[in-house]
Amino acid sequence: MPALNHPRPHTETLANGLRVTLRHAPDLKRCAGALRVAAGSHDVPLAWPGLAHFLEHLMFLGTERFAADRGLMAFVQRHGGQVNAQTCERTTDYFFELPTQAFAEGLERLADMLAHPRMDLDDQHREREVLHAEFIAWSQDAAAQQQLALLDGLSDAHxxxxxxxxxxxSLAVPQPEFQQALQDYYQRYYQTGQMTLSLVGPQSLDELRLLAEAFGNVIAKGEKVAQQAPTPLMAGADNRYQQTGEHRLDLLxxxxxxxxxxxxxxxFLxxxxxxAKPGGLLAELRKQGRAENxxxxxxxxxxxQALxxxxxTLPANAPATGIGEQLQDWLGFFARQxxxxxxxxxxxxxxxxxxxSSALQxxxxxxxxxxxGLSEVGVTALKAILEIIGAVxxxxxxxQLPAPNPFLQSEAAAPNAGLIRGQTSAHRGLRTFAQDRSRSRRERSPMQFSQALPDxxxxxxxxxxxCLEAAPGASLQSRLEDNLQALREDAGQxxxxxxxxxxxxxWLLKMTGLQAPMPSILEHALGLLTQPEAALSQLSPARPALMPIRQLLKVLPDHCLELTPESDNLAQLWASARWTGLASGFSTQTQxxxxxxxxxxxxxxxxxxxxTPSIHAQHLWSTIETESxxxxxxxxxxxATQELADEAAWRLLAHLCQTPFYQRxxxxxxxxxxxxxxxxxxxxQTGMLLGVQSxxxxxAELxxxxxxxLSALPALVQALDENAFIAQRQALADQFSSAALTTIQAAEMLWQGxxxxxxxxxxxxxxxxxxxxxxAALLAAVERLIQADGGWRCLANTPAPGAPWQAIK
Known part of the structure; x- marks a missing residue:
């Protein structure tokens, strides 16, 4: 097995004050950059709440050198990468991932947008409306408001x-005072002394350092600015409080x-x-029926400071009394170990x-x-934390301490060929009915071991x-997934x-990642899924509601299959099951x-x-209930067809649509x-997916x-000059080269294929x-898309608007 990446990146501060971390990861096929600005929502003037988040949005509106359709977001989308940003209390992060050959140009665009942000007032007015829409969604989101309520026990001054x-x-764009505050915040914090640039990729450290230096040369040079320390988290002598709600207890x-x-x-704590392993706090609370999670x-x-x-998560009608005392008791036990x-x-x-982890991660x-991990100084800090918490x-x-994770142990040697469990080399040549049956089943196994990826x-x-004769009921599925939770956690670790x-x-069972532990993990999973008692476990607690567009994305695969009756009879479902599979990237030993x-x-x-499921030329509308x-x-x-040429044309069309659709x-x-x-x-089934939440x-108006x-797409395709068309097509094809696809991405495509x-x-x-x-082929695909030759399937949280839409369950 190839050696894993070094746990620590190279870290240094450049002459211009930019702090950089550089990680040479030779096994990666992509590169990533993460830029952290040491300033966030708590660093803005009190008069202008939201200013830091607003500035983060303005950064993506394009610059004089790179207009929005050529800026970082559009560039990353064209090359099949990822890009995003996040404003937190004391930091603002910008991060993206790209194929290696496009990374330098992406980093160039990131530097330019941070150094020369667009501050046009018309743009600010439009972007403020976007933030206001986010604010409305946030204010109506139960999970977000519950998170906000957790802070009620803190000091009002914090x-x-x-x-x-x-x-x-709060974002008074027309006021000169707001514009001055926006400029002051930008100039104070968006400079090298306040920034940390992290680069990851297969390049050498010297190559990564050259990229970091080129980035730093564009950013304004500056000194580290001390961020104002906050007041104490709580006003009095207490350092803890609790909140109770329906089926929950929060200790802070x-x-x-x-x-x-x-x-x-x-x-670490x-x-x-x-x-959740036996002997721990959660296992004991579950045994007593006091808590589910x-x-x-x-x-x-x-x-x-830390909160x-x-x-x-509590069972129905279960009191919250005594849980805090058991937590303190467990903390006392933990502190003594x-x-x-x-x-x-x-x-x-x-x-x-x-x-x-991916390059971006x-x-x-x-x-x-x-x-x-937990260093020696971390041990000292942990002891101090436990003392502050009051662990006695x-x-x-x-x-008791948890049992070691069995999948973290060094892998055992592969079994000798021809032997089954319990045999030794002394038994070689002996054949048993069980061994013959096992070998026969492998020979006609529906599992395909793909040779498309390197081993x-x-x-x-x-x-x-x-594939089952009936759909598993929601209750049964939830219980099966709960039974697998501990295994899933061990596997993830x-x-x-x-x-x-x-x-x-x-049913779909999927494993991706390090291949060596997979056979053992699969063996454990099959045992848990086929045990009769698997259907008798406790009901899982209610999960927090997702935002509407995410709820629709979650259930979309269900609606792309024919509706079948439900069953909670686990034995009957397994008896009717027909299975197939695909394994990719496996070595001979793992196989x-x-x-x-x-x-x-x-x-x-x-x-x-x-x-493959097909809806032909139908317009199908499914209404999904959401709380928002x-x-x-x-x-x-x-x-319209399953031909590879059709898929290629659809992919190119989707590639060309991303930025214009977002822009429009x-x-x-x-x-x-x-x-x-x-x-x-x-x-x-390959298809174009378009989504909007408003x-x-x-x-119906969306x-x-x-x-x-879509009706304007023919003009958009015709307007592309030949060089731009060829460049876009080549950029898309490059995304599927063996040098660009990660093992996980390639495996998913092979499975769908x-x-x-x-x-x-x-x-x-x-x-x-x-x-x-x-x-010409692309324009033909556009026409088939507009005419819905392959059908249109709509999921929404409101009823169908009428013809040509057909409402279905």
Whole structure:
């Protein structure tokens, strides 16, 4: 197995004051940059709440050198990357990820937009309306308001109690005083002394340093500015308070005067508090029927302050009394333990997670500049935190330290060929009925081991799909997922992202990440999924509601399958199950180990590929109930045929639409802040997906705006000059080259290709098909899209508007 990336990046401060972290990660196929500005919403003048967030938005409106359609966001979208920004209490982050060959140009655009932001008043007025729409959604979101209410026990003088969201009233764009405050904030904080640039990629450290220096040369030079320290978190002598609500108890600890290493100490403490293994706090509370879940995290950290939040989800009619006392008892037990074993496991899991992190994840982690484990100074800080919290050493509970994560241990050697569990080399040559049956099942196994990805990397992917005679009921599915929760957590810590979900009458088990632990994880998962008692576990607690557009995205795959009756009979569902699978990137050793496990997969082989779902030329409208008053809509437009040429044309069309669609509906029409268009593959069906969430425009009108945009596509395609058309097409094809696709991205495409009946060399054929798509073929695809030859499927949280839409369940 290749060596994992070094846990610590190279760190230095350039001559102009810019602090940089550089991580050479040779196994990555992409690069990422994260720029942290040491200033946030708590650093703005009290008269102008939301100013920091407003400035963050203004940064993306284009510059004199790079207009919006050539700026960072549009550039990243054209190259299939990721880009975003976030304003927090004391920091503002800008981050993006791109293929290696495009990274330098992306970094150039980031530097230019930070150094020369557009401050045009008309742009400010339009962007203020976008922030106001966000504010309305935030003020109506129950989870966001619940989060805000958690701060009610803090001192009124602390900035956490202030209003910082920003809206039409607080952002007084026309006033000269506001404009002066905006300029003052920008000039004070957007300079090298206040910035940390984190770069991650396969380039050498010298190459990364040259990129960092070029970035720093564009940014205004400056000195580090001391951010004003806040007042104490609580006004009196108390440092804790609690809040109770329906099915929940929130305990909060306000911690002041903490040592420098307290962030890593709090991370360590929260990790073990959240552990659900036997002997821990959550396991004991579940046994007593007092709590169903526990989530510990730090809500805020700055200048030696931290707000530790521990949330307990309670069963119906269960009192909250006594939980705080048991927490204190567990903390007393924890404070008395020798943490060496826990520190070793914690460092191992952090290293594993780092080994499977994307370039963007690594860059964002590096910008935090935290230790990967718990250092010696972190141990000292943890002891201080426990003392402040009031952990005493006279604990009485039946506590014990958690059992080690079995998937973090060094992998055992692969079994000898021809032997089954319990045999040794002395048994070689002996055949048993069980062994014959196992071998026979592997020979006709519906699992396909793809050769499309290299087998000499540490990562791999496994997909297992079962088609059932009935859809699993929501209650059964929830209980099955709850039974897998502990396994999912152990797997994640060991570097494997594990999921098991249902769409209609299909189950999909998916694993991506480090391939070595996957056979063992799959074996454990199959045992849990086929145990009869799996259906008898406790009902899971209610989960927080998602924003409407996310709710629609979550259920879209369900609505792309035919409606089937539901069943909660686990045994009958498994008896009817037909399964198929795909594994990618596996070494010979992992494939051998996986073969033994696959012989135990429940169900029968799916001998015939199910046809890809099709709605032909229909206009189908599904209404989804959401709790929000905002209007949300998804429009999924599948390809007219399953031909690869059609997929290539649709991909190119989606590629060309991203920026104009966003520009038209979000910037020009200001319909809402959640606006996107993209290419999606769902159950093997390729299609264009367009989404909008609006606070005041109803779904029927949103559809009309989308139709108007689509009707203008022929003119948009015709307006592209030949050089721009060729460049856009090449940029899209490059996204699917072997040098650009990560193992996880390639595996997902191979799986969708398998469902669509694509050949084994799909990943080689697709970029070639894209390059063969000429303007005439693209215009033909536009016409098929407008005419809905492949059908249109709409999901919205309001009823269908009438013909040509057909309302369905």
């Amino acid at each position: 900035p956490l109690r202030g209003f910082h969201a920003g809206n039409r009233d 600890f306000a911690l002041d005067a903490l040592p420098d290493s307290s962030p890593e100490a709090l991370d 929260c990790h073990w508090l959240n552990c 526990l989530k510990a995290r730090s809500l805020y950290q700055f200048a030696g 530790l939040h521990i949330e307990f 020798d943490w060496r074993g826990l520190r070793e496991e914690y460092a191992a899991l952090r290293k594993r997670q780092q080994g499977v 690594l860059a964002r982690q590096d910008s935090e500049e935290r230790e990967t 050493d006279n604990f009485t509970g039946p506590w 000499n990397t540490a990562q791999g992917a496994v997909y297992l799909r079962w 060991a570097g494997v992202d594990f999921s098991f979900g249902a769409s209609g009458n299909q 051998t180990a996986m073969g033994l496990v696959l012989s135990r997969v429940p169900g029968t082989a799916e001998t015939q590929q199910a046809p 008053s905002e209007h949300a809509l998804l429009l999924f437009c599948p390809t 509906l979000r910037v020009e029409l200001q319909l809402g802040y959640a606006v996107f268009s993209a290419l999606r593959q769902i159950h093997g 606070p005041n425009v109803v779904a 559809v009309q705006h989308i139709e108007q945009f 398998k469902l669509a009946g694509r050949p084994s060399d799909y990943l080689m054929q697709l970029p070639q098909a894209i390059l063969l798509t000429d303007r």
